Amino acid sequence: MNREALYAVLESYLAALACKDASAVPWASDARHSENNVMLEPGDGVWQTIERLGDYRLIFADTRTGGVGYFGTVIEPREESAFTLRLKVNDAGEVTESEMVIVRNSDSGLVLPNPRFWTKPILEADAEAPVSREEMIRLSNGYFETLELNDGEIHTRFHPDCDRVENGFQSTNNHEADFMPTTRMGCEEQFALGWYRYDDRLRGRRFPLVDEERGIVLAHGFIDHCGALDRYQLTNGEWVDSFIRRPHTFYLAEIFKIDHGMIRQIEANFITVPYHMKSPWDGQ
Known part of the structure; x- marks a missing residue:
């Protein structure tokens, strides 16, 4: 898939996440989804607790393998957390893999001070x-x-x-x-x-x-x-x-x-x- 098509799948996924509606994602029949290194059913985990996505966003894509990635933040009750998302998309535009890392500081064993989330032009160029x-x-x-x-x-x-x-x-x-x-x-x-x-x-x-x-x-x-x-x-x-x-x-x-x-x-x-x-x- 080309970059524009992969980005379109990513944006559709993020919109579904923001609405807490995993059914709106074009999942492949054999799709796999993980949150913080544990396999979950789509719709579980952050899909139930998200309030909104934060303002920081970095997107990138691998047109050779059908991969698309996202660095941003997710806002749940009581905190904003660093958020990484990796998707793999097949030729039909279906999501076959979804891997999330959510850094919830209230659960973390290491809390780095004063986190800030900002766009870095060097990464977007x-x-x-x-x-x-x-x-x-x-x-x-x-x-x-x-x-x-x-x-x-x-x-x-x-x-x-x-x-x-x-x-x-x-x-x-x-x-x-x-x-x-x-x-x-x-x-x-x-x-x-x-x-x-x-x-x-x-x-x-x-x-x-x-x-x-x-x-x-x-x-x-x-x-x-x-x-x-x-x-x-x-x-x-x-x-x-x-x-x-x-x-x-x-x-x-x-x-x-x-x-x-x-x-x-x-x-x-x-x-x-x-x-x-x-x-x-x-x-x-």
């Missing part, structure tokens, strides 16, 4: 110097390789102005925040320091949607923390305390903006799930 689909996935997976047991070695390429937003919180180059000592640093500077050494494993990596024109890769996966690491030494010689001291797992939806063969922007939504929880999409 086409890539100035696009690279191949395979290279886009390689660079995105290299980010995960860099994050897993982070020891300061870089396995991808970062643009000098790379920024990352996590659950609505800008966690790089943020000179107004002191949530963590690294929030004032750039992407590569953080990883070169070896700050994320406590991330033991990044498993179940999937790259189900690649927007080659826009230069966007959507990835899903899990970050496991065994919690055993106590103090550890950064590459600059400083000793720090581990951020996570219990068995813990994040389930994530993350997009990477790839341009000129480098990661230019990162947008991540993630939630805490049971330790070592598997994916209903691939079992990993």
Whole structure:
């Protein structure tokens, strides 16, 4: 399907969600739907509690595989939550896959401070110097390789102005925040320091949607923390305390903006799930 057709299916789905009417979605007979890593019947979960969609919205599409994605927010009683949606659409225009990540801070094991949700022009623009689909996935997976047991070695390429937003919180180059000592640093500077050494494993990596024109890769996966690491030494010689001291797992939806063969922007939504929880999409 072309981009316009995929966007039309997405808009129809979002309109149905806003109206709490899952029956208005053109579901395929074998459609699968998940919310926060659990398979549900269409119409359950957020379909029953949504009040409206928030103003923030980013859409992108994979015309080769029939995938279309959405980053925005969903407003339910008492809070606005970061919201990621991935759809897969068949040639008949039917939704065969629907995967949601909703970051409800009241339920989360990690609440990042002062979340804000805003449109980033760099994500909406086409890539100035696009690279191949395979290279886009390689660079995105290299980010995960860099994050897993982070020891300061870089396995991808970062643009000098790379920024990352996590659950609505800008966690790089943020000179107004002191949530963590690294929030004032750039992407590569953080990883070169070896700050994320406590991330033991990044498993179940999937790259189900690649927007080659826009230069966007959507990835899903899990970050496991065994919690055993106590103090550890950064590459600059400083000793720090581990951020996570219990068995813990994040389930994530993350997009990477790839341009000129480098990661230019990162947008991540993630939630805490049971330790070592598997994916209903691939079992990993």
